Structures are given as structure tokens and as C-alpha cells.
Amino acid sequence: xxKGEKLLGIIAVLIVLLAAKFWLKTDLLFFRLLIGTGLGYTxxxxxTGFAGSVNRAYRTGSTQLMRTLMFMFFITALLTTAFLxxxxxxxxxxWIKPINLGVMLGGLFFGFGMSLSVCCASGVLTDLPVGxxxxxxxxxxxxxxxxxxxPVQNTASWVQDSWYSTYIGIRTMGGVFLPDLFQGDGFEGYxxxxxxxxxxxxxxxxxxxxxxxxxxxxxxxxxxxxxKLQSELKxxxxxxxxxxxxxxxxxxxxxxxxxxxxxxxxxxxxxxMMGVTGAGWGASQPYGIWFGKFLMLLGxxxxxxxxxxxxxxxxxxxxxxxxxxxxxxxxxxxxxIIYLLTAGKLSESFTAxxxxxxxxxALYALGGICMGFGxxxxxxxxxxxxxxxxxxxxxxxxxxxxFMILGGVISNKFSDKIYS
Numbered sequence: 314x315x316k317g318e319k320l321l322g323i324i325a326v327l328i329v330l331l332a333a334k335f336w337l338k339t340d341l342l343f344f345r346l347l348i349g350t351g352l353g354y355t356x357x358x359x360x361t362g363f364a365g366s367v368n369r370a371y372r373t374g375s376t377q378l379m380r381t382l383m384f385m386f387f388i389t390a391l392l393t394t395a396f397l398x399x400x401x402x403x404x405x406x407x408w409i410k411p412i413n414l415g416v417m418l419g420g421l422f423f424g425f426g427m428s429l430s431v432c433c434a435s436g437v438l439t440d441l442p443v444g445x446x447x448x449x450x451x452x453x454x455x456x457x458x459x460x461x462x463x464p465v466q467n468t469a470s471w472v473q474d475s476w477y478s479t480y481i482g483i484r485t486m487g488g489v490f491l492p493d494l495f496q497g498d499g500f501e502g503y504x505x506x507x508x509x510x511x512x513x514x515x516x517x518x519x520x521x522x523x524x525x526x527x528x529x530x531x532x533x534x535x536x537x538x539x540x541k542l543q544s545e546l547k548x549x550x551x552x553x554x555x556x557x558x559x560x561x562x563x564x565x566x567x568x569x570x571x572x573x574x575x576x577x578x579x580x581x582x583x584x585x586m587m588g589v590t591g592a593g594w595g596a597s598q599p600y601g602i603w604f605g606k607f608l609m610l611l612g613x614x615x616x617x618x619x620x621x622x623x624x625x626x627x628x629x630x631x632x633x634x635x636x637x638x639x640x641x642x643x644x645x646x647x648x649x650i651i652y653l654l655t656a657g658k659l660s661e662s663f664t665a666x667x668x669x670x671x672x673x674x675a676l677y678a679l680g681g682i683c684m685g686f687g688x689x690x691x692x693x694x695x696x697x698x699x700x701x702x703x704x705x706x707x708x709x710x711x712x713x714x715x716f717m718i719l720g721g722v723i724s725n726k727f728s729d730k731i732y733s
Contacts (some may be wrong), residue, residue, distance in 0.1 A: 315657030319566075328579040329647060338635060344589060345637045349644020350651065351582045352594075353439055357649040358656075359575020360539045362436040364427045367721030371428075373535045374528030376521035378572060383514040383521075385576035389704040390510050392584040394503050402492075403484040405590035408701045410692050410709040411475035411487045415466075419691025419698065420713040424720025426458075426683030427695070429676050429728065434596040434684065434694035438642055439649040442659060444666035450674055451681040452600065458685020459601030463622035466689035482707075486692070489708035491675040506706050513711055543571045558664030583704060590637075593701030597694035599639045600685060605629045676731065680724075687720075 329350055337343045356362055366379045396405065410416065427433050430451040432440045437455060440448035440600040466472050475482065479493035494507025528534040549564040571579070583594055604620045606629055619626040633639050653659035669677075684694070691713055699717065702710030 315543025318654045318657045318659050319562075322566075322651055322656075325647065325654060329644075329651075330348065337640065341590075342635065342637060342640050344466050345641040346576075346644040346647075347435075348582060349641035350578070350648035351643075351644075352435065352649075353645035354652045355570070355575050355582065355648070356439045356576045356645070357652040359570040359572055359578075360543070361575045361579075363434060363699065364431060364433045364436050367424065367718055368428050368431060368725065369537055369540075370521070370524065371722060371732040373537050374525055374526045374533050375537050375540055377537075377540050379521045379586040380518050381576050383518045384573065386700070386703045387507075387511055388515045388577065389580040389583050389700070390706060391507065391664065392580060393587055393704050393706075394507065396584075396588055398503055399499060402481050402490065404591075406590075406644055407481070407485045407488045407490070407705045407707070408593055408693070408697065409482045409485040409488040409701050409705060409707040410698065411473065411478075412489060412709050412712060413471055413474060413476055413660070415469070415552040415690040415692065416474035416698065416709050416713050417716045419687040419689070420716030421693065421723075422683045422687030423691060423698075423713075424687075424717035424722075425727075426680040426685075426687060426720075427717070428721040428724035430684065431680075432686065433696075434600070435645060435696055437681075438596075438645040440644055440666075442650050443662040445663065446667060446669045446674070447677050450677040451684075453604075454599040454678045454681030455597075455685040456604035456607075457682075458682040459688055460604040460622065460685070462686040463601055463624060467623035472690055472692065473486055479683070481718040485579025486616030488702075491706040491708060503706075510703070510706065517714075524647075539569070543569055546571065576619065583700075587704075592676050593697075593705060595638055595693060595697040596645075597685070597688040597697060598643055599636065599642055601689075602628055602636070602639070621650070623727075672731070676728065679701055721731055 333346055334343050337346060354465065360383070361378065363382070363528035366382055369378050370376045398425075423433075430437070430447065431449060431452060432444075434455070437448050437452050441452070454646060469697045470557055473487075475487040475489075477489060478487050479490050481493050491506035492502030494509070495502040498505045517717065525534065546568060549561070587593055601622070605615075605622070609615060609629060615626040615629045618624075618629050622628075634643075638685060653662055665681045688698070693699075693701070693713075695713075695717065698713045699710050702713070
């Protein structure tokens with residue numbers, strides 16, 4: 314079975330690299346598919362995701378993932394600076410998002426839902442092959458949450474208007490662009506912006522260490538088996554290297570990546586995406602579009618959807634594989650499947666995640682709705698309102714992070730009561 318899966322994995326790679334190039338209409342769509350596949354593969358192979366930053370800390374006491382995210386945020390911002398320095402930042406589609414009640418409530422809702430469903434906007438896609446019932450229920454209700462949140466996002470001033478904006482912020486999405494606060498530092502504000510961003514990363518890292526130390530001291534720390542496995546993995550033995558061996562295949566295709574390796578690859582992919590498309594990583598808006606397309610199958614006209622959501626009808630009429638972010642999201646699913654196939658883990662992982670009870674299904678549905686609605690209040694999910702804004706030097710990402718963590722803690726306490 315494993316040999317068959319590995320062969321299918323190689324075939325899937327060839328299909329993505331060869332067939333998809335001629336199937337998709339434009340080179341940019343093909344690029345989006347490749348980017349999505351890379352993201353999905355990395356998230357799956359590094360066993361990483363944004364939802365775990367709160368759940369792992371609360372449930373196991375481990376803050377390794379949270380600390381890794383801080384590392385990823387900083388190196389991505391550093392790489393992004395290479396595109397921005399010496400140019401007009403507003404010429405890029407920077408996600409300098411508004412600071413308002415929306416980002417706070419959105420972060421709270423998203424964190425609450427994220428912890429209930431044990432996944433996030435991108436994680437729900439990578440989880441489809443390994444936890445189909447949970448991920449599918451979450452995805453359906455995520456789409457519903459996004460759809461009903463569209464009118465609020467597109468009409469409410471408390472979601473659209475920022476309490477405070479800087480020069481570049483006003484010229485982009487209306488928020489605070491950190492380098493604007495340090496004009497005159499000799500590096501167009503980026504030196505000061507990086508120092509402040511690095512300080513914020515350091516604060517969250519130190520707090521994470523303090524929390525984990527407290528959990529160990531109070532004997533509440535259990536750790537996570539996959540994190541322990543990742544930390545104990547050995548590098549390939551170059552002295553006894555044999556290209557055509559099971560050991561070489563294991564190191565190149567099966568062996569999990571460490572969290573830090575995954576963070577570096579994600580940062581590189583993000584930077585490549587930024588350089589080619591001029592924008593960062595977003596994932597959640599298409600879920601509401603997909604829900605709208607489902608309603609169209611039931612007979613609801615696109616014009617009615619447009620009137621309700623305050624989006625143009627073209628959002629709902631454009632074919633799935635001609636919408637860039639939908640193609641990229643599809644690529645995330647493909648990338649996760651490719652890793653599981655080439656590692657010989659797909660069938661085992663798929664069957665292990667098939668059983669859920671009614672109570673869990675209800676919680677996943679609630680989690681999906683909360684996440685979806687929260688993304689519209691915050692103008693993005695944890696890649697669109699957290700990762701990309703922070704990498705783009707937006708202060709809004711840090712505010713979203715604080716309220717996302719708070720929502721995640723409340724969610725875990727809520728789950729404890731439900732199952733007690």
C-alpha cells in the first residue's frame with residue numbers, strides 16, 4: 314500500500330508540474346497553483362499551522378510553535394524589506410489594515426472558532442485529507458460565516474475605518490505602517506520598523522518561555538509527540554550516502570521537517586508570492602464565494618448574492634479555476650495530499666480521522682461560523698489579518714494576534730466545560 318501511495322505521489326507532482334500548466338488559462342493561475350501546492354506541502358510536512366499556537370500551549374504547555382511563528386514573522390518582514398526599500402511601498406498591495414473594533418472582535422471570534430475546530434483558514438484545507446469530517450464540516454460553516462459577514466465588512470464603518478493611520482497606511486488600507494513612525498532613521502524607516510517588529514517578536518517569545526516554564530514547574534506540561542519527534546530527527550549521513558536507497562528516500566520525501574525548517578520555507582514562499590503578485594497571502598474570502606456558488610446551484614441568482622454581500626456579481630460567476638486565490642487554496646489541498654502520498658501516510662491518516670461524534674460535529678460547525686464571520690470583521694484570517702499584515706509592517710496584525718490568543722483561551726475553557 315505504501316509503495317502504491319508513493320508512486321501516486323510522484324504522479325501527482327508530475328500532474329501539477331506538467332498537466333496543470335496547459336489546463337489553467339494563464340501563467341499567473343499556474344503560479345498560484347504552484348504556490349498553493351508549496352504552502353500545503355510545507356504545512357503538512359512540518360506539522361505546523363496557526364491554530365496550534367494557542368491549542369498546543371493550552372493543552373500541552375508547549376509554546377514551541379508560538380515561538381517559531383515569531384521567528385517566521387521576523388524573517389518574512391526582513392525578506393519583504395528587500396522589495397520595499399527604495400520604492401514606493403504603496404505601489405505594492407500592502408495589507409496595512411485598519412485598527413478598529415473590527416480587528417479586535419474579528420480576532421476574538423477567529424481565535425474562538427480556530428480553537429474549537431482545531432484548524433484555521435489554511436489549516437482546514439491541509440486537514441481535509443487527514444480529518445475529513447472535521448475539516449469538511451468546518452469548511453462548510455466557515456463559508457457560511459464569511460458569506461453572512463460580507464455585508465458587515467463592506468458597509469460598517471467600525472470595520473472599514475481606522476482609529477489612527479500613518480502616511481503609507483492611508484495610501485493602502487488605512488492602518489499603521491511601522492516604518493512611517495521612524496522616518497529619518499537613514500533607512501526609510503525600515504531600520505526602526507524592523508527593530509520595533511523584532512522587539513514585539515521578542516516580547517511574545519519571552520512570554521511564551523515564561524508560560525512554558527510555569528507549566529513545567531506546575532507539572533502541567535506534557536509536550537507534543539510530533540514536536541519531540543521533530544527535535545530528535547537526525548540529518549542525512551553524507552559519509553554513507555547512497556542515492557538509490559530507502560534511507561535517502563526517507564530523508565528527502567518522508568522525514569518530517571522541523572518547525573523552524575517549515576517556517577523558513579513558508580517565509581521564502583511568501584516572499585516569492587509578494588515579489589510576483591505584489592501582494593501577500595490570503596485564504597478566507599473565497600470560502601464565502603464558494604458558499605455563494607452553492608446557493609447559485611440552488612437557484613439564487615448572482616445579482617441577489619451581489620446585493621446581499623455588496624460584492625460585484627462577477628465574484629460569484631467567475632469559474633472556480635479562473636479565480637486566483639481559489640486556485641491557490643486548491644493547491645494547498647493538493648500539496649498536503651502530495652506529502653502524505655510520497656510519505657506513504659495518506660490511507661492511514663485518512664482512516665484515522667473519520668470518526669467524530671455529534672457533539673464534536675456541532676462544535677466544529679460553531680467553530681467554522683465563528684472563524685468565517687471573524688475574518689470579515691478583521692478583514693482577513695490568520696494569514697490575511699495576522700501573518701501578511703505583520704510581514705508588511707502593519708500594526709494591525711499584532712492587535713489581531715492578541716485578541717486571537719484571547720479568543721483561543723476562552724474557546725479552550727468553553728470546550729472543557731462542554732466535555733466535563
